Amino acid sequence: MRQTLxxxxxxxxxxxxxxxxxxxxxxxxxxxxxxxxxxxLPFLVYMTGVxxxxxNDWKVERKLSKRVATGGEGVEVDVTLTRRIPFxxxxxxxxxxxxxxxxxQDRHLEKFRDMEKADEFQQDRMVKKVMFPWFKxxxxxxxxxxxxxxxxxxxxxxxxxxxxxxxxxxxxxxxxEEDKLLVFxxxxxxxxxxxxxxxxxxxxxxxxxxxxxTNVVTGVREYMQGDRFAWVDWKTTAKKNQMMTKEFxxxxxxxxxxxxxxxxxxxxxxxxxxxxxxxxxxxxxxxHKKSSQLAFMxxxxxxxxxxxxxxxxxxxxxxxxxxxxxPLGRVPFSQQLDRERAxxxxxxxxxxxxxxxxxxxxxSLVKLAKKSKRLVFFYVRPREQMNFQDHxxxxxxxxxxxxxxxxxxxxxTRQEFEVST
Numbered sequence: 001m002r003q004t005l006x007x008x009x010x011x012x013x014x015x016x017x018x019x020x021x022x023x024x025x026x027x028x029x030x031x032x033x034x035x036x037x038x039x040x041l042p043f044l045v046y047m048t049g050v051x052x053x054x055x056n057d058w059k060v061e062r063k064l065s066k067r068v069a070t071g072g073e074g075v076e077v078d079v080t081l082t083r084r085i086p087f088x089x090x091x092x093x094x095x096x097x098x099x100x101x102x103x104x105q106d107r108h109l110e111k112f113r114d115m116e117k118a119d120e121f122q123q124d125r126m127v128k129k130v131m132f133p134w135f136k137x138x139x140x141x142x143x144x145x146x147x148x149x150x151x152x153x154x155x156x157x158x159x160x161x162x163x164x165x166x167x168x169x170x171x172x173x174x175x176x177e178e179d180k181l182l183v184f185x186x187x188x189x190x191x192x193x194x195x196x197x198x199x200x201x202x203x204x205x206x207x208x209x210x211x212x213x214t215n216v217v218t219g220v221r222e223y224m225q226g227d228r229f230a231w232v233d234w235k236t237t238a239k240k241n242q243m244m245t246k247e248f249x250x251x252x253x254x255x256x257x258x259x260x261x262x263x264x265x266x267x268x269x270x271x272x273x274x275x276x277x278x279x280x281x282x283x284x285x286x287x288h289k290k291s292s293q294l295a296f297m298x299x300x301x302x303x304x305x306x307x308x309x310x311x312x313x314x315x316x317x318x319x320x321x322x323x324x325x326x327p328l329g330r331v332p333f334s335q336q337l338d339r340e341r342a343x344x345x346x347x348x349x350x351x352x353x354x355x356x357x358x359x360x361x362x363x364s365l366v367k368l369a370k371k372s373k374r375l376v377f378f379y380v381r382p383r384e385q386m387n388f389q390d391h392x393x394x395x396x397x398x399x400x401x402x403x404x405x406x407x408x409x410x411x412x413t414r415q416e417f418e419v420s421t
Contacts, residue, residue, distance in 0.1 A: 017168070018044050047164045050171065053087045060158055060175040071106040071186035071278070074146040079158070081139040089133050093161040094141065096127035097174075104149040106274075108186060112412035115271045115382035123147075148183045150277065152324040155179040184323045185278045189416040190286040220244045255293045257344060258284060261354035262300030262325050263333040272355040273327050275380045275412050280353050281322050282417055288315065299336040301328030327355075334360035341368050353378045362393045366400050376403040378419065383408040 025037040058081050065076040079094070105111075105123040129141045156178060163170040220233045223243035236244040260280050262273075287294050296306045296318055306318050329336075333356065341364075344350070350372045352365065357379055369375040377397060381390065386406070394404050405419045 017047075043165065047169045049087065050089075050162070050164050050169050053085070053089075053171075055160060055162060055171055056173045058083050058160070058173075058175070060160075060177050062155065062158075062177050062179055064179060064181060067181060069148055069181065069183045071148065071150045071183055072108040073148055073183075074144055075148060075181060076142065076144050078142050079140065081160075083133075083137045083139075086135045086137050088135050089162050090165055091162060092131045092133050092139070094129045094131065094139075095159045095161070096143075096155070097157045097159065098125050098127060099153050099155065101149065101151040101153050102145065105147040106149045106183075106186065107147055109413045109415075111271060112275060112409055115269060115275075115409055115412075116384055118270050121149075121271055121274075148181075150183050150185045150274065150323055153181040153183065155181070182320065182323055184319050185274075185281040187278065187282045187285055188414075190279075190282050191416055191418045192286070193418065220246055255295065255345065255347070256287065256349045256351065257295045257297065258287075258351045258353065259337070259340075260296075260298045260325075261333045261352070261356060262298045262327055263329045263331070263336065263356070264300075264327040265333075265356045268327060268355055269382055269385065270327075272380045272382065275407060276353050276355045276378075277322055277325060279378065279380065279407060279412075279417060281319070283351070283353075284318060297340070298325060299329075299333055299340065300325070303336070303340075332360060334358070334364040337361070337364040337368065341371060344368070344371065346371055347373045349373050350375045351378070352376070353380070355380045357381075357390060357393050359389075359393070362396060365397060365402060369400055369402050374403070375401075376405065378405050378407055380407045380412075383410070 025033040061080045061082075063078045063080075065078075069075055077096075079096075081094070103123060103125055104121055111121055125145070127143050129143070131139055131141065133139050156176065158175045158177060159172060160175065161170065161172040220236045221244065223232065223245045231245045233244045233246050258280065260276060284294070284296060298304045298321070304321055306314060306321075333354065337352075348371075350368055352368075352375065354361065354377070365375065365377055379390075379394070386408070394406070397404050407417075407419070411417065411419070
């Protein structure tokens, strides 16, 4: 109905112009008036042609150079438009409807130089191309999107606008053409400096996740057929004058759980959350190489849990989840953590990553620490926004035996994360 009314209104404009010029020539008479009428008549015919020419039957195609990228990379886009009827079009404006998720930019480490200036993370992207096709049936143009932000970006549609020379007749049509682009968070190496867990046998803690030991020596016994030659205890063999071999006991299983705070808070810094996600992705990749059992959980608008096993499919799901995650949820992180604490097995090493810390979160962390073998808390916060309450909460957490690591601009701008655990 609306399109019909618009068409009727534009047709009335053309007919009115024709009637005005014709009436002027008839009543005025003379060479000049008729010359003006005939000189303007081709433009009237062209206006009528533009008005009647359909622009809703074009074939529009968008091609992305890649469907999967990493934060900070770029993607090239080629757009092709094919017309069935080569009607002479004076101009054509093609505008891409970019998703809101792409109206940001990821400058890798540079975005953490001054985390307080979160507005610099935003960027109004606009893709608009003016072309003069005339009789061309195939129209092509190319553009590039740089510094892609993390996320699941959905391209929706194009808007095509055209008209006559003078702007009396204007037409536009929106073409639905959907494409998806998945951008994973940017990852860096993580250097873990201190020890995290200890074996059941032994006096000192150990953080040898890179060594795939499966047994610890608990004693010696007589050599039996099938024992490895490397297991022979030569010192005891010499004393007893009998082949003796080392006896092993299976190490206590060491399970690690990484928890990411994905709850929205009014005072949160969006760049801090991006730092949390990037650090989480980097830490997961680093610990994935180790021999410990690893699980991952996010608490926010919807709980997501990836259990204690490692395979390619699980890793791909985690990466996809981190690419799409947004800070959402009305239930505070502390309440969600208290609710999940009962489901976490005792003796687990918990690594909690958060962009927000308050009194309730502090109490929840203390309760979780009592159930865990060890709790490490990574707090992502701009240096200038660290206030007295933050320092007090951190001090109280450390007094409870919780390892606290603050990740600010200094740590987030390095080529590799170096954290104390």
